[in-house]
Amino acid sequence: MQNVPLNEPMSFDLYTNFSGDGSSNKFMKVFPIGEVFEVDDLNEIQEKYGRLYVLEEQRHLFLSGLISGNDISEEKKSEIIKSSAIEYLDQLFEPNKKFSTELLTQSVKKCQDAVAVMVDLVQDYSIDALQAHIARLSFHDFYTYDHSVNVAMYCIAFQRFLKPDSSQEELSLAGLGGMLHDIGKIQISTSIINKPEKLSPQEFAEIQRHPWFGKELLCEVDFEAPKGVDLDVLKRVVFEHHESFDGSGYPEGLKGEEIHRMARLTAICDFFDAITTKRAYNTVVSIPDALAIMSKAAGVKIDPNLFKSFCMHCGGKEPSSDSVSVLASDFDPCQPTKGLPLKGYRQS
Ligand SMILES: [Fe+2]
Ligand SMILES: [Fe+2]
Numbered sequence: 615m616q617n618v619p620l621n622e623p624m625s626f627d628l629y630t631n632f633s634g635d636g637s638s639n640k641f642m643k644v645f646p647i648g649e650v651f652e653v654d655d656l657n658e659i660q661e662k663y664g665r666l667y668v669l670e671e672q673r674h675l676f677l678s679g680l681i682s683g684n685d686i687s688e689e690k691k692s693e694i695i696k697s698s699a700i701e702y703l704d705q706l707f708e709p710n711k712k713f714s715t716e717l718l719t720q721s722v723k724k725c726q727d728a729v730a731v732m733v734d735l736v737q738d739y740s741i742d743a744l745q746a747h748i749a750r751l752s753f754h755d756f757y758t759y760d761h762s763v764n765v766a767m768y769c770i771a772f773q774r775f776l777k778p779d780s781s782q783e784e785l786s787l788a789g790l791g792g793m794l795h796d797i798g799k800i801q802i803s804t805s806i807i808n809k810p811e812k813l814s815p816q817e818f819a820e821i822q823r824h825p826w827f828g829k830e831l832l833c834e835v836d837f838e839a840p841k842g843v844d845l846d847v848l849k850r851v852v853f854e855h856h857e858s859f860d861g862s863g864y865p866e867g868l869k870g871e872e873i874h875r876m877a878r879l880t881a882i883c884d885f886f887d888a889i890t891t892k893r894a895y896n897t898v899v900s901i902p903d904a905l906a907i908m909s910k911a912a913g914v915k916i917d918p919n920l921f922k923s924f925c926m927h928c929g930g931k932e933p934s935s936d937s938v939s940v941l942a943s944d945f946d947p948c949q950p951t952k953g954l955p956l957k958g959y960r961q962s
């Protein structure tokens with residue numbers, strides 16, 4: 615309840631549940647959308663009903679209200695939004711789920727809602743400030759979800775930096791690309807996608823199919839994209855995020871500007887998150903070291919011009935010069951790794 619904005623009109627309905635623990639479907643509305651919610655209401659409702667609920671279809675309204683409120687810390691806001699986004703992804707990646715086009719369509723729609731809220735959250739962040747913020751949020755160890763949400767936030771911030779007058783639709787598209795870039799992994803065994811040890815050649819070949827799977831899945835999704843969001847671009851981000859600038863990537867070996875700009879942008883954010891965010895298995899590097907490592911891949915794996923802008927967006931931080939090291943060529947930012955495969959790396 616401390617997450618409900620006070621002294622302003624409620625942007626969603628509040629419900630209680632008669633079973634006490636939410637286990638039954640007996641919900642009753644206790645505060646309606648549109649009325650001003652004050653401290654007295656909060657005290658009375660809390661005393662009377664204890665735990666309160668928001669309808670699933672109004673969750674995005676709850677999250678938007680949360681972002682616009684002033685009495686909740688930035689950190690708390692991010693935590694709630696991130697856990698909400700992770701829940702949506704969880705529905706997609708849950709291994710025992712019964713896959714259906716309907717489930718996929720619903721999950722993608724929910725991811726759109728989460729991204730719309732993220733756009734408001736990250737609007738004033740530079741990449742280095744966002745990285746510090748992400749580092750403070752302790753999240754569970756399911757690499758794909760956590761990584762996807764982080765990449766979405768970086769993509770939104772980076773798109774806004776590249777084009778300060780970006781429309782809401784352009785920012786949503788950048789965020790959605792980050793959020794769904796690895797969606798194809800839902801077709802791959804979790805024992806492979808969560809494996810931190812080096813993959814066998816067969817396993818790596820299987821992983822390399824995820825851009826194909828992702829594109830196929832998005833072609834099956836039957837939903838109306840928000841106005842201005844180009845589904846074809848989204849499909850290209852999902853399909854091309856492992857392509858390399860010099861043509862050495864997969865699945866098609868596209869190079870340079872043959873790779874969609876949004877996929878090149880996503881690839882940079884993907885790489886950056888993989889080496890700067892602490893997770894259960896990996897060691898991480900500082901921002902200057904991360905930029906130094908990425909600079910070795912500029913023009914090879916990533917777009918050198920976009921990377922130059924990315925460095926500018928990192929609060930003017932320069933790549934460090936004395937910790938020059940190169941990641942192994944088979945490094946895959948979308949995979950969890952047990953220690954980064956760096957040659958001769960010294961932490962600066
Ligand atoms: Fe990927
Ligand atoms: Fe990734």
